[in-house]
Amino acid sequence: MSPSADFLGRDVVSARDFKRDQFEQLLHGVEDLEKRKGSLDGALKGKLAALLFFEPSTRTYSSFQIAAEKLGMRVSGFAGPTGSSITKGETLHDTLRMFEGYGADVFVIRHSKMGAARFAAEISDTPVISAGDGSREHPTQAMVDLYAIHKAFGRIDGLKVGMLGDLRYGRTSSSLAYALSNFDVDITFIAPDALQMRPEVTQLLKQRGVTPKKESALKSVAGSLDVLYVTRIQKERIPDPTEYERVKGMYEVNLEALRDSKPSLKVLHPLPRVDELSTEIDETNYAQYFVQAAGGLPLRMVLLNLILGGAS
Amino acid sequence: MPDESERMLVSRIEEGTVIDHIPDWRANTVSRVLRMDKLARMQADVSVAILQNVTSKSFGRKDIVKIDKWHVDEKDADILCLVFPNITVNYIDEGKVSKYEPKVPDTIEGRIRCPELNCISNTEREPVLPRFNTLKKERLLQCHYCDALLAFDSVPEYVRT
Numbered sequence: 060m061s062p063s064a065d066f067l068g069r070d071v072v073s074a075r076d077f078k079r080d081q082f083e084q085l086l087h088g089v090e091d092l093e094k095r096k097g098s099l100d101g102a103l104k105g106k107l108a109a110l111l112f113f114e115p116s117t118r119t120y121s122s123f124q125i126a127a128e129k130l131g132m133r134v135s136g137f138a139g140p141t142g143s144s145i146t147k148g149e150t151l152h153d154t155l156r157m158f159e160g161y162g163a164d165v166f167v168i169r170h171s172k173m174g175a176a177r178f179a180a181e182i183s184d185t186p187v188i189s190a191g192d193g194s195r196e197h198p199t200q201a202m203v204d205l206y207a208i209h210k211a212f213g214r215i216d217g218l219k220v221g222m223l224g225d226l227r228y229g230r231t232s233s234s235l236a237y238a239l240s241n242f243d244v245d246i247t248f249i250a251p252d253a254l255q256m257r258p259e260v261t262q263l264l265k266q267r268g269v270t271p272k273k274e275s276a277l278k279s280v281a282g283s284l285d286v287l288y289v290t291r292i293q294k295e296r297i298p299d300p301t302e303y304e305r306v307k308g309m310y311e312v313n314l315e316a317l318r319d320s321k322p323s324l325k326v327l328h329p330l331p332r333v334d335e336l337s338t339e340i341d342e343t344n345y346a347q348y349f350v351q352a353a354g355g356l357p358l359r360m361v362l363l364n365l366i367l368g369g370a371s
Numbered sequence: 372m373p374d375e376s377e378r379m380l381v382s383r384i385e386e387g388t389v390i391d392h393i394p395d396w397r398a399n400t401v402s403r404v405l406r407m408d409k410l411a412r413m414q415a416d417v418s419v420a421i422l423q424n425v426t427s428k429s430f431g432r433k434d435i436v437k438i439d440k441w442h443v444d445e446k447d448a449d450i451l452c453l454v455f456p457n458i459t460v461n462y463i464d465e466g467k468v469s470k471y472e473p474k475v476p477d478t479i480e481g482r483i484r485c486p487e488l489n490c491i492s493n494t495e496r497e498p499v500l501p502r503f504n505t506l507k508k509e510r511l512l513q514c515h516y517c518d519a520l521l522a523f524d525s526v527p528e529y530v531r532t
Contacts, residue, residue, distance in 0.1 A: 073518075075518075171489070172490065173491065173516070174490050177515070193490075194489075195518060259519065
């Protein structure tokens, strides 16, 4: 795949900034890499990736680290605030300046503050990739999720997608909703009222001609879905403990909850899971989440390669 | 031509700003948006007359704010018009009146804080100013950084002091 003007030097701060053909370009790039394994190895030799994780992360950090290393990049930075200058109170602004001085070719940033990635992109000429900021967005996870759907169905158009769990504070859900809004899909948000999708997300979806449905229980829609995207409801997000106990069972995905589902249904989950997704799904045809997780590495390789203009 | 009740209460000003056609009993919100408390902190030589519930030919009742020896910033007047779309602003220089028609701006920077406490623009030590884009049809502001929405009517609660 050749370097693309759509990606060269660009920032990745929100899934809402990407258009359909750009997502498709990425998906085809990952498909190609999976067919021609090793074809991008060493493509960015000599470049430096600064992985600045102001919030701890294992999975996303590792996948970016391995992706960069397979591309031949040198990797610097930190996987969490502990032990870094962040605990001494260094700002995002100053940290970026410092790593710019060290010659970083790309920043991969995770931060607890919402909008941190956009701010970083504004103050730095070096491309910034968000690895999640606050509870708003996680754009590269949405790209991974989109690829998992594409891989399962060979298309995204025409699918009925249910997104379940903590949609209000779950950063992967909003990014995926933005990404899906570029396609002809039917979206249903399944969550208790307190955790329903944020208004700005539904607002943008409507502007793009996608009117999401809202449901409070999986049971009422399970039979119609092609894709079920599961996220965890965190106890601390629901102020009333009795309300949490009441609702949590309604959002647990197990064989019983999927009794009326289509045999072709695919269940996705950004992982890690706790008890919202039963292990009894693992060995069924519904389970797409391990395929989804495995897509994280090639997708991030393709993305880095497109942004930094590596070898085709 | 001022209404009778207004003429009874306050004399003409030679230099300053008159904000007219404020909905009745809402003048305090105007003070808040214009951050008039800072005038007191600055110990500025400014007098403010707030007229409430005066009669108006076209509005029935309205409020008026007259500020002697202070020109309200046009950008602040524009923010006022998010909340009160019908207000009129008159600047007075040496007794001559010139009208300013406030307009809903496309972007607002530095004057309103984001309603999302965890937004990067609410982080004290980062060199970042809050910035909003306006969604005029929906009467909403959207944070440039975190996308949070703020209704025009809620703007006075979030004016930066």
